[in-house]
Amino acid sequence: MLKIGILGATGYAGQNLVWLIKHHPNVKLSFVTSRSHKGTMYSDIYPNMKGSVDLECLDTSNIDASIIRDTDLVFLALPHKSSMGMVKKLLSINPGIKIIDLSADFRINDPKTYEAWYNAPHELVSLIDEFVFGLPEIYAEYVKKASYVANPGCYPTASILALAPAMKAGLIESDVIVDAKSGVSGAGRSAKTANLYCEVNESVKAYGLFNHRHTPEIAQELSLLGGKSSKVVFTPHLVPMNRGILSTCYGRLKENISSSEMTALYKDFYKGKPFVRVLDNGVFPETRNVRQSNFCDIGLAVDETSSSLIAVSAIDNLMKGAASQAVQNMNLMLGYDEKSGLDFTPMAP
Amino acid sequence: MLKIGILGATGYAGQNLVWLIKHHPNVKLSFVTSRSHKGTMYSDIYPNMKGSVDLECLDTSNIDASIIRDTDLVFLALPHKSSMGMVKKLLSINPGIKIIDLSADFRINDPKTYEAWYNAPHELVSLIDEFVFGLPEIYAEYVKKASYVANPGCYPTASILALAPAMKAGLIESDVIVDAKSGVSGAGRSAKTANLYCEVNESVKAYGLFNHRHTPEIAQELSLLGGKSSKVVFTPHLVPMNRGILSTCYGRLKENISSSEMTALYKDFYKGKPFVRVLDNGVFPETRNVRQSNFCDIGLAVDETSSSLIAVSAIDNLMKGAASQAVQNMNLMLGYDEKSGLDFTPMAP
Amino acid sequence: MLKIGILGATGYAGQNLVWLIKHHPNVKLSFVTSRSHKGTMYSDIYPNMKGSVDLECLDTSNIDASIIRDTDLVFLALPHKSSMGMVKKLLSINPGIKIIDLSADFRINDPKTYEAWYNAPHELVSLIDEFVFGLPEIYAEYVKKASYVANPGCYPTASILALAPAMKAGLIESDVIVDAKSGVSGAGRSAKTANLYCEVNESVKAYGLFNHRHTPEIAQELSLLGGKSSKVVFTPHLVPMNRGILSTCYGRLKENISSSEMTALYKDFYKGKPFVRVLDNGVFPETRNVRQSNFCDIGLAVDETSSSLIAVSAIDNLMKGAASQAVQNMNLMLGYDEKSGLDFTPMAP
Amino acid sequence: MLKIGILGATGYAGQNLVWLIKHHPNVKLSFVTSRSHKGTMYSDIYPNMKGSVDLECLDTSNIDASIIRDTDLVFLALPHKSSMGMVKKLLSINPGIKIIDLSADFRINDPKTYEAWYNAPHELVSLIDEFVFGLPEIYAEYVKKASYVANPGCYPTASILALAPAMKAGLIESDVIVDAKSGVSGAGRSAKTANLYCEVNESVKAYGLFNHRHTPEIAQELSLLGGKSSKVVFTPHLVPMNRGILSTCYGRLKENISSSEMTALYKDFYKGKPFVRVLDNGVFPETRNVRQSNFCDIGLAVDETSSSLIAVSAIDNLMKGAASQAVQNMNLMLGYDEKSGLDFTPMAP
Numbered sequence A, B, C, D: 001m002l003k004i005g006i007l008g009a010t011g012y013a014g015q016n017l018v019w020l021i022k023h024h025p026n027v028k029l030s031f032v033t034s035r036s037h038k039g040t041m042y043s044d045i046y047p048n049m050k051g052s053v054d055l056e057c058l059d060t061s062n063i064d065a066s067i068i069r070d071t072d073l074v075f076l077a078l079p080h081k082s083s084m085g086m087v088k089k090l091l092s093i094n095p096g097i098k099i100i101d102l103s104a105d106f107r108i109n110d111p112k113t114y115e116a117w118y119n120a121p122h123e124l125v126s127l128i129d130e131f132v133f134g135l136p137e138i139y140a141e142y143v144k145k146a147s148y149v150a151n152p153g154c155y156p157t158a159s160i161l162a163l164a165p166a167m168k169a170g171l172i173e174s175d176v177i178v179d180a181k182s183g184v185s186g187a188g189r190s191a192k193t194a195n196l197y198c199e200v201n202e203s204v205k206a207y208g209l210f211n212h213r214h215t216p217e218i219a220q221e222l223s224l225l226g227g228k229s230s231k232v233v234f235t236p237h238l239v240p241m242n243r244g245i246l247s248t249c250y251g252r253l254k255e256n257i258s259s260s261e262m263t264a265l266y267k268d269f270y271k272g273k274p275f276v277r278v279l280d281n282g283v284f285p286e287t288r289n290v291r292q293s294n295f296c297d298i299g300l301a302v303d304e305t306s307s308s309l310i311a312v313s314a315i316d317n318l319m320k321g322a323a324s325q326a327v328q329n330m331n332l333m334l335g336y337d338e339k340s341g342l343d344f345t346p347m348a349p
Helices: A012-022 A067-068 A083-092 A111-116 A136-145 A154-168 A214-227 A261-271 A323-334 B012-022 B064-068 B080-094 B111-118 B136-145 B156-166 B215-226 B259-269 B324-332 C012-022 C066-068 C080-094 C113-119 C138-144 C153-168 C217-226 C261-268 C325-332 D012-022 D065-069 D082-093 D111-118 D136-145 D154-168 D215-226 D259-269 D323-334
Strands: A001-007 A027-035 A075-078 A098-101 A131-133 A148-150 A176-182 A232-238 A245-252 A276-278 A295-304 A307-313 B002-007 B027-036 B073-076 B099-101 B132-133 B148-150 B174-182 B232-238 B247-252 B276-278 B296-303 B308-315 C002-007 C027-034 C073-076 C097-101 C131-133 C148-150 C176-182 C230-236 C243-253 C274-278 C296-303 C308-315 D002-007 D026-036 D075-076 D098-101 D132-133 D149-152 D176-182 D232-238 D245-252 D276-278 D298-302 D310-317
Touching: A001 A012, A012 A027, A027 B276, A027 C217, A067 A083, A075 A083, A075 A148, A075 A323, A083 A098, A098 C002, A131 A136, A131 A307, A131 D065, A136 A154, A136 A323, A136 C097, A148 A323, A148 C153, A154 A176, A154 A214, A154 A232, A154 A261, A154 A295, A154 A307, A154 B073, A176 B174, A176 B247, A176 C113, A214 A232, A214 C153, A214 D176, A232 B247, A232 B308, A245 B174, A245 C296, A261 A295, A276 D149, A295 D075, A307 B232, A323 B064, A323 B296, B002 C308, B002 D075, B012 B027, B012 B324, B064 B080, B073 B080, B073 B324, B073 D310, B099 B324, B111 B215, B132 D215, B136 B156, B136 B324, B136 C230, B136 D232, B136 D245, B148 B324, B156 B174, B156 B232, B156 B247, B156 B259, B156 B308, B259 B276, B259 B296, B259 C002, B276 D065, B276 D232, B296 C308, B324 D026, C002 C012, C002 D012, C012 C027, C066 C080, C073 C325, C097 C325, C097 D065, C113 C217, C131 C138, C138 C153, C138 C325, C148 C325, C148 D298, C153 C243, C153 C261, C230 D245, C243 C274, C243 D176, C243 D232, C261 C274, C261 C296, D012 D026, D065 D082, D075 D323, D082 D098, D098 D323, D111 D215, D136 D154, D154 D176, D154 D232, D154 D259, D154 D298, D154 D310, D176 D215, D259 D276, D259 D298
Parallel strands: A001 A027, A001 A075, A075 A098, A098 A148, A131 A148, A176 A232, A276 A295, B002 B027, B002 B073, B073 B099, B099 B148, B132 B148, B174 B232, B276 B296, C002 C027, C002 C073, C073 C097, C097 C148, C131 C148, C176 C230, C274 C296, D002 D026, D002 D075, D075 D098, D098 D149, D132 D149, D176 D232, D276 D298
Antiparallel strands: A176 A245, A245 A307, A295 A307, B174 B247, B247 B308, B296 B308, C176 C243, C243 C308, C296 C308, D176 D245, D245 D310, D298 D310
C-alpha cells in the first residue's frame, strides 16, 4: 500500500485527514507531524482515536529525510505561507513525492493577487502552474494527471459548486453576492478568547467584510467558468455549531428561466459526480445532511420578478471543504475509485 | 396604574411581554390569556416566573366582557388572521381600549398585498389606516398619538433599521438583498418535529426563499423611506441558538462614499434614538450583544470597487423584534419615558 | 448476503440501524417500516441518506407475509409493549427468523418486575428466557447461540459496563448510585413541546427520580454480576447535546484498593473486548470521544478516605446504547467478526 | 450614593457584577480594574455594555490610593491567592473599606485545610475569622454586621442550599454524595484550548474527581449544619451551555419520611428567604428557570426502599453562584432591602 504522511495533523482538518486515511482501504498512514504537539502520542491529543492511531507526532519542521524519501504522498495541513517553504523542502529531498496542499499558497493563479491578499510575496512562483486547483467536480481530468494539487478553501468549495452550472451556462451576470455561514471549527483549534465556548455560543456574527481571503479564490474560479471577470461580494458569518458551511449565493439572471428548469440544468451539470446532490426543485439543503461526509447538497430558487437566482449549497467545512475533498483528489491522482474511503453517508441526528 | 392585558401570553413573544409588563414601573399586568393553556397557572407553564406571576390563564376566545371593559391597553400576541377578529370583538366591548397588535394583520397598508401574501381577505380594511406601523425610530411621532399600533415583524425591524438611513438619504438603489439569520424561538413554541432539539442543533438552513411573509413588509417600508418602489430579495435562515436575528443587508451605492462617512451618516440619523447603537466604523454586531434587550446594533461596510453597501444589524427577535418594541410603543402611546421598563443592557455571556 | 429488515426505522435509533446495515459489508438491508411515515421514501424523511437508501417505508403493522418469510433477521426498534405483539406475529409467519429487539420487552427476566415497571402484564412470558440480554462484553457466548436477543437499554449499557468488573470481583457493596447524563436524542423524535430546541437548549435537568424504567434492568444485571441483590439509585439527566451518555457511578469499596489497581483490574476484565476502552489511571471519558461509534470509554477514581469508587463511562446512546450494539449482537449471532461494519472510530470535533 | 469598586471586572463573574451594580438603584459604580485589559474601555471588551458602562479599566495591581480612599465597598473578583494580598493592601490604605471577596481565600475557616487544598499557606490568618461566609439564607444575621464577606463558591452555594434543611434537621447521615453539572462560564474567560467551542460543544465530562477545591467548602458547611463532621464525595461535570449549575445531592435517610413531608420541611426552612424557591412535591428544577437571576430552585425526592434522599438544586453559577449573591450580601451589609437590584425573574427561553 502507498505510504501517506500528514503534516499539520493536529488541527481540525488534520484530524479529519488522519481519520480518513486511517479508514481508507488503499493507503497506509505512515507518519503525522505537528508543530505544537511534537513528541506527543496522537491519541493523547485526540482521545477519540485511542486504539486506532497509535503514532507519535513528529516535529513538522524537522522530519527525518529518510521518512520523506519513503513516502509516496503528503497532505499539508499547514498555515498559509508555511506551505510554500515546506513544498520546496519536500521536493528537494524527494522529487517524486506527490503533494496535496490544503493551504491557500498554490490556489491563486496570479502571484500579484496572492501577494495583495496574503501580504507576502509568493516564494515559489514557478510551481504555481503545476498545482491543479483541486475541485474535482470541475477539474477532475487535470487532477488525475497532477502531481501537485492545491486543495480549495472551504468557502470557495461551497460557493463555486453552488454557482458553477449557472455561471458556466451564462445564465447569470458575472458579479455575485455570496453570504456564507460557517461552523466554528473553521476558526481552527488555537486557543483564542474569541473562540471560547461562551464567546461563540448563542450568537451569530458577520466577519471579514469585503476583505476575507477566500474572495479572490471564488472570483478567480467564477471568472474562469463564466469567461468574464467576476466581482464577488463575499460575507462569511460565524454560527454556533461545530461543522458545516451553508453558502447562500445571489446572482442576477440574464434571461427568464424557471426554478425547475434551473434545477434540471444543475442536475445535468452534476450528473456522474457522486458527491454533489442537487436537491429536487423547492427543496433546500441543511448542513446537518452533509455532516461528516464528502457531499455537497445544492438547492435552487429563481424569482422572475426580481430576475434573481439563489443557489444554496451545504458542505461540511472540514470534509468536502478540506479533508475529504483532499482524499477525493488523492483518489484521482493515484488512480483509485473516486469514492474510495469516502463512500459513506452522514448520520442523523 | 393603568391595567394591561396580554392575549396569547404563552407563546415565546407572549412570555417576554409578560416579563416586561411584570417588571414595568408604570403599569400593572391585569390578565393573561391562552388558547392552549386556559385554566392553567402561568407559572406552571413558565416555571421561571414562579413567585412572580401568579395568574391563571384565561381562555383567549372567551374573555369576560367586564374584564375587557376594565382594561386600558391590550397586547395581542395571537396568530395572523386571529388578530383581526379579536380587534373587532375588543372594540365592540370597549371602544376606548388601546391595542398593540404583534401579528401582521395591520402592518400591510394595502389590503390586496395582505391578501396576496396571507391567502385571506382582510376583514377590517377600514381600520388598517388607524394602525400605526410601530417602528418608533421612524414613526415615534405617529405612535405617540395612536390608539392602535401594528408592531413590526422581527425580520422587518432588523432589516428596515439597517437600511433606513442609506435609503432615506438616497445613497443606495431601491432594490436590495436581505440575508437574515434567526434563532429558533422565531419558529414559536408549538410542538413540531422540525423544531425539535435534535433537528435544529448543529445545523443551518435557509427557508422561505422568495416567499417569506416578511418580504412585503420590508419592501413597503423601504419604498416609503426611499420614495420609490423597492424590490426586496429576502432570505431567512435558521440558526441553532435560542434568540437573535442578524440581518446582513446588501445595497448598491448610487455614488461614492466611504465606510466612515456612511457610519457618520447613520450615527446622525439615529442620534437621540436610545435603542439603536451604530457601532464605530469597522466594528460589526453580534446577536449576543443585544440578547434580552431592546437594542438594535448596526455596523456598516462600504466597498467602492463593487459599489456596495453592507449594513449588518442585530436584534433580539423576541425583544426589539417583538415584545420590548411593543412596550416601547406602549410607552410612547401612554406618555411615559420611551425607556421606561426597558432601560437595561444585555448580560454576558 | 443475508436479508435484514428494520421495523421502526424512522426513529433516531432506527435511523442509526439503517445507516449501519447500509454500510455493513456482510448483510443487505431488505426493508424498513414505519408507523408514522408509511409510504414515504426513507430519504425524504432523512435527507442525509439521499442517494444511499432509496426504500419506501412499509407500514409497520401491515407487512406482507412474503416479505417476512424472505427475511433472515429483523431489528425491532418499536415502542415498549408493541414489540411483544410483533415478535409473536413474526414468529407465526416465519418461525426461523432471528430477532434483535431494541425495546425493553424481553430484557427483564422476571415478568412480575416487568409488569410492575411497565404497567402491563407480559404477553409472551414463555419466550422471555429465550431472549439473551445482548450485552456482548458479558454475554457474548450466549449471544452467539441465540436466535433472539434483547438489546440492552442505553443507560443500562453504560452503567453496567462501568460497574461490572468491580461488582464481579466483589470489590464494592451491592447497592450503588448511578447519576447519568444523556443527550436529547434519547427522548426520541416525536413532536413534544418539552423536546423543542428552545426548551432544552442552555439547560440541564434531572428527571424520572427513583422511577425511571431502566432501574430494574441495571439492578438485575448488577445482581447477577455480584451474586447478591443490588439496590440501584438511578438518576438520569437531560443535557443539551444530540448524542451521548455519561454515567457517573458511585460504589462503596469493601476493601482498600488504589485507583491504579482498580484500573488494572478493569483493563484485565475488558481485555479482548474491542469496544470497551479502559482509560489510563487518572484519565476520564468525554462523550465526544465515543460519538457515532460503538465504543464505551471508562475511567476510574478511588478515594480511600471515603472508601468510594467512582466509575465513569461514556457511550453514544444511539450506537453502543442502541443501534451499533444491536449490530454487534447480529455479528455474533450470524458468525461474523464482532467488529464487522463497526470498525470505525469517532471523528473530532 | 455609596461608591463601589470592582476589582477583576473583565472575567465573567466580574462582568455580571458590573451589570448588577450598574443597574442597582442604591449604589454607584465608581471604578473597575483588570489585569489583562488595563487601559481599555470596558465596553470595548464587553460590547453588550456599550452606552451603559463607559469606564476605562484601571490596572488591578496599581490603583491610585486616592481612589481606594474614596470608595465605600469593593468586590474582589480576583484569582485565588491574589485576593489575600489585595485585601491587605486595600485595608492598609482605607481601613474602613468594606470588602466582598469572591475568591476562596477567606471561605475556609481552618488555615491548614486551606493550605492543603490550595497548595499555599494563608497569608492573612488573623482576618479569616472576620470574614463571614456569605450564604445569606444561612448567615444573614452575621452578614448584616460584617465588614468583610467571603462570597461562597458556585458549587458550594448550590450544594449547601440543597442539603441544609435535611442536614440541619438531622434527617440524613453526615456523609453525602454531590454530583454537580456546570455550564462552561464556570471555567472562566482565559484562552485555553480545552474551553474552545469545538472542544466543549456536544459533549459532557466529569472532572476533578475527589480533588475539586470546592469539596472542603461544602464539607465545612455541612459539618456545621449537621453538628458532625461530613465527608463529601463531590463530582463536578462540564455541560455544553453558558450558565447554570444543577447539583444532584444524595443523602442516606436516618428515618422514614415521605417526599411530601420532606418538601414541607424544606419550604418551612426557606420561608421568608426570597431567593430560594422550593418546588412542589414531584417537581424538579431546570437551570434555565433560574438563568440570569439570583434564584435557587430546589426539588426533592425520597425513596423509602433505599432510604435515600435526592435533593436537586439549580442556580446560575455566575449569579447566585457569584455576582448576584455578592450583591445580596452587599445589600445586607449596607442595610438595603435584600432584594434591591435583584428583584427580577429569569426570562424564557
